[in-house]
Amino acid sequence: MPRGAFRGGIHPPENKSLTSGLPIVPAQQPSKVYVLLHTTSCPLNPLVAKGDQVLKGQKLADTDQKFGVPVHSPVSGKVAGISTVRTANGHDDTAIIVESDGNDTLHESCVPVKNPLSLSRDEIIAAIREAGIVGMGGAEFPTHIKLAVPPSAKVDTLLLNGAECEPYLTADHRLMLERPQDVVAGAQILMRALDVRKCVIAIEDNKPDAVQALTKEAASVPEIEVMAVRTKYPQGAEKQLIKSTLGREVPPRCLPFHVGVVVNNVGTAVAVADKFYRGLPLVERVVTITGSAAAKPANLLAKIGTTAAELVEQCGGVKGELGKVIFGGPMMGQAVFSLDVPTSKGTSGILLMTAEEARQREVLPCIRCGRCVDACPMRLEPAILHQWAEQQFWAEADAYHACDCIECGVCAFECPSKRPLVQAIRHAKFEIGRLRKAAKERGAK
Ligand code: SF4
Ligand code: SF4
Numbered sequence: 001m002p003r004g005a006f007r008g009g010i011h012p013p014e015n016k017s018l019t020s021g022l023p024i025v026p027a028q029q030p031s032k033v034y035v036l037l038h039t040t041s042c043p044l045n046p047l048v049a050k051g052d053q054v055l056k057g058q059k060l061a062d063t064d065q066k067f068g069v070p071v072h073s074p075v076s077g078k079v080a081g082i083s084t085v086r087t088a089n090g091h092d093d094t095a096i097i098v099e100s101d102g103n104d105t106l107h108e109s110c111v112p113v114k115n116p117l118s119l120s121r122d123e124i125i126a127a128i129r130e131a132g133i134v135g136m137g138g139a140e141f142p143t144h145i146k147l148a149v150p151p152s153a154k155v156d157t158l159l160l161n162g163a164e165c166e167p168y169l170t171a172d173h174r175l176m177l178e179r180p181q182d183v184v185a186g187a188q189i190l191m192r193a194l195d196v197r198k199c200v201i202a203i204e205d206n207k208p209d210a211v212q213a214l215t216k217e218a219a220s221v222p223e224i225e226v227m228a229v230r231t232k233y234p235q236g237a238e239k240q241l242i243k244s245t246l247g248r249e250v251p252p253r254c255l256p257f258h259v260g261v262v263v264n265n266v267g268t269a270v271a272v273a274d275k276f277y278r279g280l281p282l283v284e285r286v287v288t289i290t291g292s293a294a295a296k297p298a299n300l301l302a303k304i305g306t307t308a309a310e311l312v313e314q315c316g317g318v319k320g321e322l323g324k325v326i327f328g329g330p331m332m333g334q335a336v337f338s339l340d341v342p343t344s345k346g347t348s349g350i351l352l353m354t355a356e357e358a359r360q361r362e363v364l365p366c367i368r369c370g371r372c373v374d375a376c377p378m379r380l381e382p383a384i385l386h387q388w389a390e391q392q393f394w395a396e397a398d399a400y401h402a403c404d405c406i407e408c409g410v411c412a413f414e415c416p417s418k419r420p421l422v423q424a425i426r427h428a429k430f431e432i433g434r435l436r437k438a439a440k441e442r443g444a445k
Helices: 121-130 143-147 171-178 180-194 208-220 238-246 266-278 308-313 371-375 382-390 394-399 410-414 421-444
Strands: 024-026 032-036 059-062 077-086 092-100 157-162 199-204 224-229 261-265 284-290 298-303 322-327 334-336 349-354
Touching: 024 171, 032 077, 059 092, 121 143, 121 180, 121 266, 143 180, 143 261, 157 180, 157 238, 157 266, 171 180, 171 208, 171 266, 171 284, 180 199, 180 208, 180 224, 180 261, 180 266, 199 208, 199 238, 208 224, 224 238, 238 261, 261 266, 266 284, 284 308, 308 349, 371 382, 371 410, 382 394, 382 421, 394 421, 410 421
Parallel strands: 024 298, 157 199, 157 261, 199 224, 284 349
Antiparallel strands: 032 092, 077 092, 284 298, 322 334, 322 349
16 A cells, blocks of 8 residues: 555545634733643642642643643633532533733743753653653543553554544644654653654645755654645544554554554644753644635644633634634534633644534435445444444444444545534444443442
C-alpha cells in the first residue's frame, strides 16, 4: 500500500479554507475562566479556596491518582468560587472559577528547564505530568501515561500526528506552520522520554505549506522524518495512521505500543516545548472558531476554561440562524447544548452550523447497500451492529467487535438511509462495558 493508505475511509468536504489562511491570534483576556476538576477520569482536589489571589500558571488542583493530571490557572486574578458547572458533554462538573485581573502575572513556578534533553526519562515524564499535559487532539488522554510504556514493550518510534483530518479544523495546521521549531523541540523531548531514535511527523497532503515548514525545521535532526500522507478521513485515527505511515497493524484490543509505536498530537509536542522551554504548564491552546454560522472565523490562542460564548463573541458572534454548536469537528466532535460552556484542554474547535445544515434528515430503513461496511476503516459491520443494539443483543454486538469501533462517523456519513449507526454502536459499547464490569465484580466476590 502507498503511504497514507488504509482500508475504507471517506473524503468529506474539507471546509478548511474558512480558517486555514488565518494566523493564530491571541484571544482577548476572558472576564473569568472555569477550570474543570474532572478533565480525565480522576476528580481533582482543589488547592485554593474562594477569595484567594492566584497567578497565571499556578497549580489549582491535583490528585494522587495515577491517571490524573493537575490543572493550573490560565490567568492571574481572584478565585470567585468553586462550584458546579454544566460542561460541553452535558454533564455537571466542579470548576474553580477565576476572575481575571487582566495582568497575566506569571507564577514563580513557571520557569524554563535547563537543558531538558539531559534529564532522565522519569524526570521528563514527571515534569510533563506536573504541567498537566494531556492529548491535545481532543481525547485528553494523560500524556504521562502514554509515555510510561511497560518495560516489556519494545517501542522504537514516536509518531507525531499532524494529520488533522477532521473537516473545518485548522488549529494544528496553523501550529505546524507558525511554530515548527516548537513541534520539533517537543518531539525531541518526547523521543527522549520514550528512549527512541526515530520520530515520524505525519501530515495530510492537503497542508503542503506545513509539510514544507516542518521538513525545513527538521532538516538538521536526522532522527525525525516528515511524511506527507494521503488526505483521507480518518487518517488521523491512531491505528489508521500507524498503518499508513509505518505499515504496522495494531491488532484488536491492543494499543499502539504493542506494535512499537507511541502516538502524540503535534499540539501535544508544542505543549511539551512550552513547558520545558518557557516554563508554561498547559493553560492555553489554539481553538478554531469556524462554520457557516460564524461571523468571523478565526484561529484563537485561548485560555483554557474560557466559555465558548466569550470566544464566539469576540469573533463577531453568530451569523444567521444558529442550528448546532459542535466542540471539535463535524465527524467526531461533541454537540453542545449552549455556548455558555467552558472550553477544555481538548477543545480544538468550535463549529457553528446553520439551522439548515443542522436539520435532522429523515431516518429510512436499511436497504442493505453495504456502503457502511465498505467504508468502515475498522472492518466492522455497522448495519448489523446497529441491529444488535436496537434489539439490545449486547453479547452479539460484542461478538461482532462493537468495542473496536473508533466512533469515526464514517458509516453514518456514507449511509443513504441516514441511520444513526454511531449512536447505536456507542450505546452497545457502553452496555458491553457495563456488563463486563459487573461480571468482573461478580468474579471478584
Ligand atoms: S463509527 Fe465505528 S462502525 Fe462506523 S465506520 Fe467508524 S469504526 Fe466503523
Ligand atoms: S449504509 Fe445504511 S442502508 Fe446501507 S447497509 Fe449500511 S446501514 Fe444499511
